[in-house]
Amino acid sequence: MKFNLKIWRQKNASTPGKIVDYSIDNINEHMSFLEMMDVLNEQLIHKGEPPVAYDHDCREGICGMCSMHINGRPHGPLAATTTCQLYMRNFKDGETIYIEPFRANSFPVIRDLVVDRSAFDRIMQAGGFVSVNTGSVQDANNIPVNKQHADLAMDAAACIGCGACVAACKNSSASLFVSAKISQLALLPQGQVEAKERVLAMVNQMDEEGFGSCTNTGACEAECPKEISISNIARMNREYYIASLT
Amino acid sequence: MAILDSKIPDGSLETKWSNYKSHIKLVNPSNKRKLEIIVIGTGLAGSSAAASLAELGYKVKAYCYQDSPRRAHSIAAQGGINSAKNYKNDGDSVYRLFYDTVKGGDFRSREANVYRLAEVSTAIIDQCVAQGVPFAREYGGLLDNRSFGGAQVSRTFYARGQTGQQLLLGAYSALSRQIGLGNVQMFNRHEMVELVVIDGKARGIIARNLTNGKLERHFGHAVVLATGGYGNVFFLSTNAMGCNVTAAWKAHKKGAFFANPCYTQIHPTCIPVSGDYQSKLTLMSESLRNDGRVWVPKKQGDKRKPIDIPEDERDYYLERKYPSFGNLAPRDISSRAAKEACDDGRGVGESGLAVYLDFADAIKRLGKDVIEARYGNLFDMYKHITNEDPYQVPMRIYPAVHYTMGGIWVDYNLMTTVPGLYATGECNFSDHGANRLGASALMQGLADGYFVLPYTIGDYLSGEIFTKAIPTDHPAFLEAEKQAKERIDKLLSIKGKKSVDDFHKALGKIMWEYCGMARNAEGLAKAKQMVRQLRDEFWKDVKVTGEADELNVDLEKAGRVADFMELGELMIDDALDRNESCGAHFRVEYQEEGEAKRNDEKYAYVAAWEHKGVGENSVLHKEQLVFENVHFATRSYK
CATH class of the missing domain: 3.10.20.30 (Beta-grasp domain)
Structure with a gap:
């Protein structure tokens, strides 16, 4: 060829x-x-x-x-x-x-074709985690997780952080990336304790990095190599409103 | 000959680690703040160590060559992670995991290390679940398990076919938290190009900032290498394109002994090579062997479509030869059996270098939906690459270089022969002997990083609390930087005719042909000369484009291949020295009915090599392996 x-x-x-x-x-x-x-x-x-x-x-x-x-x-x-x-x-x-x-x-x-995606790392550093130190945890099976929730959390966790969602979006929004992590942890009992702080901190950092707003065009979902669903963005918004209002 | 002190604590196997932990020296919190630790690599071993050390209060600096710590190649591990939880009530225990690992490693690993690994394996699962790692679950909400090669229990925890990704993202999240808190300083797109040793102790590194090419000097009271394996010496492997031996090799040249370099794992289930343009090989998870059946035609040169070959003309050779483990025979054994079938002229596909992995029976038994739920992403990946649908036709697979059991020699504390220099994860040699079992690499990386190193490093650092940070204009830093710069300048000044990849491919061919799945003394001796010759040619005729002070992918590759050229020779030396077959090291002269024949009397040792200069023969130091709890046995999976 x-x-x-x-x-x-x-x-x-x-x-x-x-x-x-x-x-x-x-x-x-x-x-x-x-x-x-x-x-x-x-x-x-x-x-x-x-x-x-x-x-x-x-x-x-x-x-x-x-x-x-x-x-x-x-x-x-x-x-x-x-x-x-x-x-x-x-x-x-x-x-x-x-x-x-x-x-x-x-x-x-x-x-050339190499870009700096460290903004993604900084968003994760703002709140993309559960605050547990090594060794201070209980037996794994003490935290049962509804299988449906576990599967949905896994769907969101499959994000590879490549940035295609941002590149596809006319607003350069990072909402799909950020919402995938927020969703994963919001769906699991382990993520509940810090749910409010997490969503506020991550969304705030996303804005500070200069990413645009989401206008629901769905380009991110269409281009995502891991088919992360935009329903995660809806979940992020819901989490964000709850955290802002309560 | 120097005697290596493995520093294995006294006491019974079951109590060694807990007793040792209780008596090891500690560093108080106010002193931890003054101690700086450098961690190279951010895969499972590196991220988990950097995060855990920072949580303890140490000042950590972490480095990765990728654009983000989340990209390290641990991420590509598919199948799962072993843990002796016995959630399945199928008789698993710490002892069984320990025994399976020692036996799987063909009695060439250290008992005490392996037992400790099995012991902390349960805490790893607890830790990962607490971080929010979305492991597969049953309908009751509890964790699911599956089985893997070399075991008769189901002890493998998994997150679809992306277990490595999920565990790494868990460790990355812990690391990110510590970066956000200011406890870890993260250096993305940085590559360690020299180790700095002052008064015999590891005190820092020279790193090349890959974005602008600048050489930087970084001090640490201790340096941790978590830099993965060296499978890319073969050019084609399942490793990521950037995986390299450079950091470990620089440390080796500064005094860290390199152990068992010839133990390289050839994984039985990879997608076969399709052409000479191929840049890497893709693994199909071993978990597929839970439901897939491996076979070749009974007749040589049978070119019929698989579906046209009737049942009685197929040879399900693993089930035939190893009835008790069947398709779940360990990796080294399965790989060799595939090679034998192909060498016998019964291989399939265009090249004849492939065997079938067939899911027809499993789909008939369980339905397509179940198979899709278990392996959907792997089937998709296969289809992407080969343009064939494994739901319709059997997969074609062939062994490929996957993992290196050998690595930097470490004692029980994971410290190398250079005081203050540690090696963790695949980068060290200690736990897998001559063959690693499936789902044990993730376990070892996280065991070292979360639960071993954070304790053992304190033992050394407790003696360093009066050591002030050494300014990086110290002559040792300047000298190391000069070495790194001279090497880079040299590479750029040759301006020869052949590209770095030309040399890398040539090296890979030699290594695969003579130091791959089957080795013999004559071939190895020949290969040693060939590698030396190729290396000489490299330094006379390589062409590296671009400049030193810019992002230069060609130069990065050149530095790594230059180090592989030196490592290749040591692997050959090691394979030549080991006049036996064990695990993944198969010397054709030493076999019994086609199976590896060990020589425990003479070779039950760890071969730790001391560097004496490029082109000089390395010096062998032996650490005798003592087995007090398990007895040497012929490793049978029949």
């Missing part, structure tokens, strides 16, 4: 970037998208040019490190798929593919 690639190149945060054209040939349809990028980078290195920097690590769709806007969509054209799980058979031979970094003010570009 053969492709025309239009890739965002940017030397560092303070230098403006631009789209650069590359063409690539002899791509096997069973290659993953990132393996295609590897092939391109090997060609660049052999020519003495710096390879395209992009974040990636586990390459099995779970670490959340890979990002990329591919043809205008975070993680590319397929639903429920991270960039690292995308295969070239999902593209047409001869196709032109646009590859850009996730775009959001709160995710500044570091280089």
Whole structure:
């Protein structure tokens, strides 16, 4: 297979970037998208040019490190798929593919396709936890959890923190990401003690990081590689109102 | 030859740890505030340690090469975590978990360490549940379990097929809380490139800030390596792309002995290699073997579709050879059996390097819904990669490099041979012997980080309360920084013809061919020369693009591959020294009816290697393993 690639190149945060054209040939349809990028980078290195920097690590769709806007969509054209799980058979031979970094003010570009998502970490540090110290806990089976709630909590906990929700949202809202953690802990008895402080602190931090507001377009849910439901945002809002009013 | 002191406490196996904990030296809270601890890596072992140490009051600095501590490769563990809770009432106990682990490790691990691991395994589950880890539950609201390879009880706790993710996010949440409280300073996108040793003690690190390429000097009263395994020496493995040996290797070169490097686990159920462009291999959780049946055609070169091969022409070889464990035979044994079937010309798929893992019977017995609930995400992942639907056709699987049992040598306190330097999790060598059982890596990482290191490190730090923070303009820091800089400059100055990946692939081929699933003396001797030659060539002909003072992915990779080149030789040395087969280390010269043949008389030792310089032969130190509670037995799963 053969492709025309239009890739965002940017030397560092303070230098403006631009789209650069590359063409690539002899791509096997069973290659993953990132393996295609590897092939391109090997060609660049052999020519003495710096390879395209992009974040990636586990390459099995779970670490959340890979990002990329591919043809205008975070993680590319397929639903429920991270960039690292995308295969070239999902593209047409001869196709032109646009590859850009996730775009959001709160995710500044570091280089090429690499962005800074540390805002997510700071939101978690504000309240995305249960305050229990190591060793000070009771036997695990002393906390029975309704199976339905446990399953819903697990659905929310499956978030990989990649930031596709932010990149997909016209407002660059982080509501889906934040609500996934709030929901997980709100659904479990372990999270009840600090539920109010948690939601207030995390939402406050989200606002401070400059993420936009949620206007319920649902783009985040549609693009989320782990299919996190926007019903979590409804739960977050409910938790937030309860915490604000009581 | 130096004698390694493992510092195993006296007393009976059952009371060693509790007695030891009660008598170990403590650091009072006001002194803890003055003591700084560096933790490298934020996987299960690193995050749990950093969080727990900060909770105790120490000043912690944590480092990871990823953009967030939540991304460490522990996150990819699928199947589960073992714990001797005996919630299933099926006869499990701390002793059984201990025994299964020692036996699973083919009698090459330390009894006292393994017993302690089994003992604290129950507290891990309590801790994780309290953090809000959404483990699978039964309808009554209590925790569910499943079984894993090498065990006859159900002691594996799980969160769908994402147990590693959920446990890591639990540890990450504890770490995040401590970062938010100001007790941990977190350094994302930082890689340790040198260890700083002052007066024989570990006192800090040189880290490269991967965002801007700057070298930074960081002081610590103690340094903890929680940097994972070195499986990427093989180029293709189930490790994440960034997993590396660099931090551990720098520590090794500064005096930390490296133990049993040849013990590498080849996991039996991975998606087979599809082409030479392949960048990594993907694991299919061992839990699939609870319901999947492994088979190959009885006839050689049988190219029929699996569905067209009648029942009586299939060889369910694990069930045939190991009737009491069947498809849940341990990893090393299952991997070798797959290799044998393929070497015998009965492999399936285009390359002939695959066997079937078939769910047809389980779907017939339990229904598709049940199978989907148990393994849905794994089936989806398989389909994504191979474009085949495992609900319709059997999966094709083949063994791949997955985990390294070997690692930095540590004593009972998890301290290395460099005072003040600790190693935890996969980075150390201590608990899994020559083969790790499924669902035990998560257990060990969290055991070390939550429940062992926070106690044992106090024993050392109690002697450091009068040591003031050493300024980082101390000559040892400057010297270490100079070493790191010279190496980076050297890599960038070669400007040769071959890329870093060209060398990495070549190294991987040598290691897989001669130091992989089956090894022999002749091949190993040859491989040693090949690795040396390749390394020489690397330093003459590698091409690394870009600059030192910028985000430079090519340079990062080059540094890591340079270290793998040195490690590869040590793995070969170790495999050559061990004239026996045990666990994952299979020397074809030493076998009995196709099974590994140990030599307990001569080789019941830990091989701890001392670095003597690149290109020099390392020096072997032996720690004799003493088994007082279990007896050597031929490891049979028949």
